[in-house]
Amino acid sequence: MKNNRTEIESLLTDFDAGGVSRRGFLRRMAAFGVSAAVANIIVQSPFGARQAFAAIMGSEERAWALAKEAAAKATKKSLTVLIPTGSIGNMTPYVGKWKNELGIDITFIEEPDEVVHTKGMQEAVAKTGAYDVLMPTAMSYPDWIDAGVIYDLTPWTEKYQPDIFDPQWGVVFPASHHAQLYNGRVAGLLCDGDQITLLCRDDYIRNPDKAKAFADKHGYALSTPKTWSQYRDIAAFMHDPANKFFGSLEYRSRYYVKWMFMQRLASKGRLWFDKDMNPTFNSDEGLAVLDDMMEMNKYLHPDAFSFTWSSNYNAFGRGEGFMNICWPSGFKYSKAPSTGPATSGKIAATVMPADKLKDGTLLYAGMFCWGYGYAVSKYSANPELAYAYAQWMTSPTISMDAIPYLGGYSDPYRINHMKQPTQRMIDTYSPEYLETLYNNIVNTVPDFCLPGGFEYQDALDKEIHACMTGEKAPKKALDDAARSFDRITRRVGREKVQKSWLVLAKNLAEPIKKASGADQWG
Amino acid sequence: MLVRKLTWPLAFLMALALVFTLFPVFWIVMTAIKPPTDWNAAPAIWIPHEPTLVNFRTLFDPNAIREYGVGGVSQAATASVLGSIFASVTATFFSILIGLFAAIGLSRYATMSKATPLVILSGRMFPPAAIAVPFVIIFSATNVIDTYSGLIAIYVAVTLPFSTWMLKSFVDDLPREIEEAAMIDGRSRLMAHLTVTIPLIRGGLFATTMLIFILNWSEFMFALVLSYTNVTTIPVQLAKYVTATAGTLYGVQAALAVLAMLPLVIGGFMIQSHLARGMTFGAVKR
Numbered sequence: 001m002k003n004n005r006t007e008i009e010s011l012l013t014d015f016d017a018g019g020v021s022r023r024g025f026l027r028r029m030a031a032f033g034v035s036a037a038v039a040n041i042i043v044q045s046p047f048g049a050r051q052a053f054a055a056i057m058g059s060e061e062r063a064w065a066l067a068k069e070a071a072a073k074a075t076k077k078s079l080t081v082l083i084p085t086g087s088i089g090n091m092t093p094y095v096g097k098w099k100n101e102l103g104i105d106i107t108f109i110e111e112p113d114e115v116v117h118t119k120g121m122q123e124a125v126a127k128t129g130a131y132d133v134l135m136p137t138a139m140s141y142p143d144w145i146d147a148g149v150i151y152d153l154t155p156w157t158e159k160y161q162p163d164i165f166d167p168q169w170g171v172v173f174p175a176s177h178h179a180q181l182y183n184g185r186v187a188g189l190l191c192d193g194d195q196i197t198l199l200c201r202d203d204y205i206r207n208p209d210k211a212k213a214f215a216d217k218h219g220y221a222l223s224t225p226k227t228w229s230q231y232r233d234i235a236a237f238m239h240d241p242a243n244k245f246f247g248s249l250e251y252r253s254r255y256y257v258k259w260m261f262m263q264r265l266a267s268k269g270r271l272w273f274d275k276d277m278n279p280t281f282n283s284d285e286g287l288a289v290l291d292d293m294m295e296m297n298k299y300l301h302p303d304a305f306s307f308t309w310s311s312n313y314n315a316f317g318r319g320e321g322f323m324n325i326c327w328p329s330g331f332k333y334s335k336a337p338s339t340g341p342a343t344s345g346k347i348a349a350t351v352m353p354a355d356k357l358k359d360g361t362l363l364y365a366g367m368f369c370w371g372y373g374y375a376v377s378k379y380s381a382n383p384e385l386a387y388a389y390a391q392w393m394t395s396p397t398i399s400m401d402a403i404p405y406l407g408g409y410s411d412p413y414r415i416n417h418m419k420q421p422t423q424r425m426i427d428t429y430s431p432e433y434l435e436t437l438y439n440n441i442v443n444t445v446p447d448f449c450l451p452g453g454f455e456y457q458d459a460l461d462k463e464i465h466a467c468m469t470g471e472k473a474p475k476k477a478l479d480d481a482a483r484s485f486d487r488i489t490r491r492v493g494r495e496k497v498q499k500s501w502l503v504l505a506k507n508l509a510e511p512i513k514k515a516s517g518a519d520q521w522g
Numbered sequence: 523m524l525v526r527k528l529t530w531p532l533a534f535l536m537a538l539a540l541v542f543t544l545f546p547v548f549w550i551v552m553t554a555i556k557p558p559t560d561w562n563a564a565p566a567i568w569i570p571h572e573p574t575l576v577n578f579r580t581l582f583d584p585n586a587i588r589e590y591g592v593g594g595v596s597q598a599a600t601a602s603v604l605g606s607i608f609a610s611v612t613a614t615f616f617s618i619l620i621g622l623f624a625a626i627g628l629s630r631y632a633t634m635s636k637a638t639p640l641v642i643l644s645g646r647m648f649p650p651a652a653i654a655v656p657f658v659i660i661f662s663a664t665n666v667i668d669t670y671s672g673l674i675a676i677y678v679a680v681t682l683p684f685s686t687w688m689l690k691s692f693v694d695d696l697p698r699e700i701e702e703a704a705m706i707d708g709r710s711r712l713m714a715h716l717t718v719t720i721p722l723i724r725g726g727l728f729a730t731t732m733l734i735f736i737l738n739w740s741e742f743m744f745a746l747v748l749s750y751t752n753v754t755t756i757p758v759q760l761a762k763y764v765t766a767t768a769g770t771l772y773g774v775q776a777a778l779a780v781l782a783m784l785p786l787v788i789g790g791f792m793i794q795s796h797l798a799r800g801m802t803f804g805a806v807k808r
Contacts (some may be wrong), residue, residue, distance in 0.1 A: 034540065039624055053795050080751060085761075085763075085764035085765070086765055086769075088766045089767075090767055092596070108596065109594065109751055110760070111761075112761045112764065115746065115761075118747075122655075122747065125658055125659045126667055127662060128657050128668060128750055130668060130750035130751050147611065308770065310766075310768070310769020313769065314562065320564075329766065333766075333767065336767075339768075360579050362672065406767055407765070407767065471561040504728055
């Protein structure tokens with residue numbers, strides 16, 4: 001945290017002793033960069049300010065104490081961290097502290113995001129010990145744990161308490177489980193809240209002429225879409241290719257397009273498998289999703305078929321579309337004037353649209369996809385130090401400080417990031433968007449965080465992409481994907497994948513469990 | 523000598539072929555001198571209004587591009603440029619050296635099985651991806667993973683079939699009688715090859731060297747898989763120019779690509795007379 005710990009502690013002591021008024025305490029805590037909400041928790045704590053502050057600071061302090069101890073013992077005074085390109089800016093601000101106070105050099109090895117998983121798997125055979133900390137997406141954990149590449153962090157988390165399940169500042173459920181655990185054991189500590197939300201151009205919504213024309217045409221008010229059918233109506237209405245302004249910028253490119261499919265499928269109350277690991281997407285719901293996506297193709301940005309996360313953000317920031325389905329960093333960059341010159345101050349966001357179930361109820365579901373986290377290499381020369389780094393970087397306080405840096409794409413994932421944000425966090429995302437993030441993340445379904453996860457993901461992506469480009473008919477694409485899924489399940493081992501799948505399904509939000517029937521799976 | 527007259531249709535086809543071949547080069551060079559705002563502007567900017575060398579400076583000073591508000595470049599390309607030069611030059615030297623003597627041996631002293639040339643070529647009969655993981659295992663066990671010696675060894679192994687086969691075809695086309703005449707004049711077999719065979723196939727030797735150098739210089743997969751922290755090359759570095767705020771740094775990637783093209787273009791011009799000879803060597807069968 002960017003504050004003077006000694007002065008804060010002196011202030012806490014003064015407050016507990018009655019030497020500082022409540023208002024004065026809150027004002028001075030704000031000056032130290034402590035958020036009003038955190039300061040309020042401290043003020044209201046029946047156990048005294050010192051103890052309350054120690055609680056939220058506990059994870060960071062326990063990690064730092066472990067780091068000090070491990071650094072003193074370490075013969076190799078360095079940590080090498082494997083990270084995906086584009087994420088470094090959330091980590092570099094702390095390199096100096098580790099060097100100056102612990103004597104530990106932190107080196108980052110950047111690899112393209114699609115290479116990180118492979119590099120990790122390679123360590124299973126190479127055993128070089130070149131990396132101490134690895135930063136994969138949550139999908140890597142099952143394969144990496146099974147291949148013996150990374151540690152099961154559970155013994156450390158039990159001992160050093162990273163507060164990942166804390167009700168006030170832990171990682172928001174169900175991401176706390178999907179994006180960190182493998183079969184109930186902690187495999188990594190989440191550092192990036194990768195859920196997708198829907199962004200809209202607020203200036204267009206507020207335009208009275210457009211609002212009237214839309215209401216006249218569709219019979220309901222123009223706003224951020226609440227359902228997928230509204231999403232399509234609004235995209236069609238706003239689509240203005242002559243002026244290089246498109247209805248939406250959602251992805252149709254390889255590697256990304258499956259998430260657009262999975263998101264819509266989840267909104268229909270369908271998951272990827274049933275309880276016996278039979279694929280469920282080659283169904284009426286799956287076909288309806290593909291029809292909807294193909295209909296939407298008419299209103300998409302022409303680069304949608306080649307978008308990467310960054311070119312998508314750039315196009316939206318240049319003002320080339322009305323809506324965008326993207327990660328929270330997409331909001332961060334479209335809000336910042338330097339990266340969103342045409343969109344800064346003009347974005348409204350909403351949770352992912354709902355779909356109507358057979359019983360007429362609306363189901364709100366989100367996708368938690370990607371979701372980077374820190375894992376500790378089994379071949380690290382300093383595994384305890386590596387773990388300490390992971391816990392310290394993801395602690396409620398340090399992560400709150402790290403996320404707002406624009407140089408990295410980490411996004412909020414802890415409850416305090418969204419419910420008790422610091423001023424910097426608010427300035428980066430806005431209170432409304434942080435609230436949206438919280439409302440969306442509680443309904444997220446997980447990516448393929450299973451053994452063989454990357455193979456499932458690739459098989460689905462390939463077929464959805466083939467369908468979107470017109471190479472395959474929707475039914476054939478889904479049937480082919482289902483056949484690939486069956487092959488992968490057989491090869492990886494049905495029981496092994498099923499065990500992991502049932503654990504994931506157990507930790508879904510209740511409405512999604514009910515809609516998908518997972519509440520009956522036992 | 524038959525000289526064919528350049529007709530308009532032929533000239534048109536040649537111009538079309540030239541445009542088709544050179545357009546990517548033109549686009550890369552133009553992107554390399556564009557400021558970040560022009561990299562992926564729409565409509566595309568063909569020739570930048572305000573050309574800049576900032577992309578080239580960023581290769582060696584990652585902070586240079588901050589003047590355009592782009593941050594997050596963390597690594598200079600210096601190590602990868604030096605790494606590429608060292609790995610490619612050394613691997614090409616050994617590939618040509620071993621390939622040359624293998625070619626002479628196969629062409630002139632058919633003591634081995636007739637299948638030997640095919641066995642040598644079999645190393646190229648499956649995709650490199652199929653042998654990447656076994657190499658990772660072998661290199662890890664022998665402690666040469668993430669070392670230049672390991673990378674050079676695999677480059678030599680992978681390019682040796684090409685160098686052997688290409689050079690063998692040049693040696694095959696050289697009449698044996700010339701070497702025999704040298705031996706009658708008192709030269710040993712080795713000296714006959716060194717002073718007669720090799721100078722006479724130097725066009726082919728230059729052409730083969732150029733091809734092997736290009737293969738090593740542009741190789742991506744092995745460099746990616748076998749490198750961790752100590753070894754890096756230009757193709758691997760190219761994939762790393764992605765930042766959170768600006769996305770893919772097309773201009774910086776293009777600048778590095780231009781830099782990577784330079785030695786090949788310069789080398790190609792320097793030996794173009796040999797290249798032309800090498801390409802046509804043996805075109806007319808005896």
